Amino acid sequence: xxxxxxxxxxxxxxxxxxxxxxxxxxxxxxxxxxxxxxxxxxxxxxxxxxxxxxxxxxxxxxxxxxxxxxxxxxxxxxxxxxxxxxxxxxxxxxxxxxxxxxxxxxxxxxxxxxxxxxxxxxxxxxxxxxxxxxxxxxxxxxxxxxxxxxxxxxxxxxxxxxxxxxxxxxxxxxxxxxxxxxxxxxxxxxxxxxxxxxxxxxxxxxxxxxxxxxxxxxxxxxxxxxxxxxxxxxxxxxxxxxxxxxxxxxxxxxxxxxxxxxxxxxxxxxxxxxxxxxxxxxxxxxxxxxxxxxxxxxxxxxxxxxxxxxxxxxxxxxxxxxxxxxxxxxxxxxxx
Ligand code: AHM
Ligand code: MG
Numbered sequence: 001x002x003x004x005x006x007x008x009x010x011x012x013x014x015x016x017x018x019x020x021x022x023x024x025x026x027x028x029x030x031x032x033x034x035x036x037x038x039x040x041x042x043x044x045x046x047x048x049x050x051x052x053x054x055x056x057x058x059x060x061x062x063x064x065x066x067x068x069x070x071x072x073x074x075x076x077x078x079x080x081x082x083x084x085x086x087x088x089x090x091x092x093x094x095x096x097x098x099x100x101x102x103x104x105x106x107x108x109x110x111x112x113x114x115x116x117x118x119x120x121x122x123x124x125x126x127x128x129x130x131x132x133x134x135x136x137x138x139x140x141x142x143x144x145x146x147x148x149x150x151x152x153x154x155x156x157x158x159x160x161x162x163x164x165x166x167x168x169x170x171x172x173x174x175x176x177x178x179x180x181x182x183x184x185x186x187x188x189x190x191x192x193x194x195x196x197x198x199x200x201x202x203x204x205x206x207x208x209x210x211x212x213x214x215x216x217x218x219x220x221x222x223x224x225x226x227x228x229x230x231x232x233x234x235x236x237x238x239x240x241x242x243x244x245x246x247x248x249x250x251x252x253x254x255x256x257x258x259x260x261x262x263x264x265x266x267x268x269x270x271x272x273x274x275x276x277x278x279x280x281x282x283x284x285x286x287x288x289x290x291x292x293x294x295x296x297x298x299x300x301x302x303x304x305x306x307x308x309x310x311x312x313x314x315x316x317x318x319x320x321x322x323x324x325x326x327x328x329x330x331x332x333x334x335x336x
Pocket of ligand 1: 121123125250265
């Protein structure tokens with residue numbers, strides 16, 4: 001039917017989340033309001049990232065602009081936009097950003113019940129060559145109206161009420177879980193709306209891809225080295241796996257979620273806790289993986305069981321397809 005060429009019943013992210021929340025009689029729409037502010041931040045960053053190459057060409061980035069002020073770097077700018085959007089939502093009480101050493105305690109008149117941990121622009125070293133980058137976020141909720149403290153965010157990842165990321169790639173895609181499944185939305189630039197394009201994402205049970213910075217191999221521990229060896233030279237007669245590594249966590253995890261396989265940032269001798277940050281990198285991505293039917297493991301335990309002791313703590317991480325992570329867990333168990 002020609003009439004079917006255009007979808008006329010658009011499921012926007014706001015409509016989708018409102019529908020979901022309406023299943024809870026106690027819901028007051030606060031989460032939807034918070035999410036709308038996060039979405040605004042994502043749209044702003046998307047538009048800035050798209051203009052980044054152009055800005056450079058016409059001499060904006062890293063130089064003095066017309067008012068004589070130095071142009072802000074994109075990661076600094078993104079951080080400011082997210083903080084202002086989150087505070088002005090009136091629904092947050094404490095914010096943790098990768099860009100800020102200390103947590104931000106929201107002033108009493110603007111407080112709400114949500115704590116948001118985020119990396120405003122992850123993979124920013126990739127900006128100058130146009131590779132996909134992203135924003136990662138996790139959301140906790142405090143139970144009562146006590147004075148917010150760090151203890152409210154130094155919680156295991158399984159306590160998160162929602163998590164997601166927005167990828168600024170060939171299209172702008174926001175992937176979200178509120179604890180029951182994972183859904184993906186793509187920004188329609190002409191509407192300025194995120195439209196549901198990837199309903200109920202399930203990660204394949206087993207994958208054909210592994211993703212890791214193999215340049216660190218000489219410093220890996222036994223189980224990591226063995227797993228990667230098995231990917232290349234399988235002992236059970238199965239075909240060898242493909243290696244894909246962008247070096248931008250959002251892009252690498254997004255591909256893993258859609259195509260299956262594993263994404264790893266293991267410990268190594270030089271960085272015994274790996275590289276990635278627990279609160280706003282490891283937890284949100286692990287939350288999404290589990291909600292899509294996959295697993296996330298630190299080399300010692302389920303990633304979402306970790307209890308961070310400092311807001312910028314790091315942890316090794318292995319996440320992806322259920323069966324592939326089982327294999328990694330078995331190798332670590334054998335090690336003892
Ligand atoms: P960043 O927060 O400084 O941007 O670093 C995080 C990024 C992740 O996106 C990516 O998974 C990882 O660093 C890649 O690290 P490496 O270059 O060591 O492989
Ligand atoms: Mg980061």
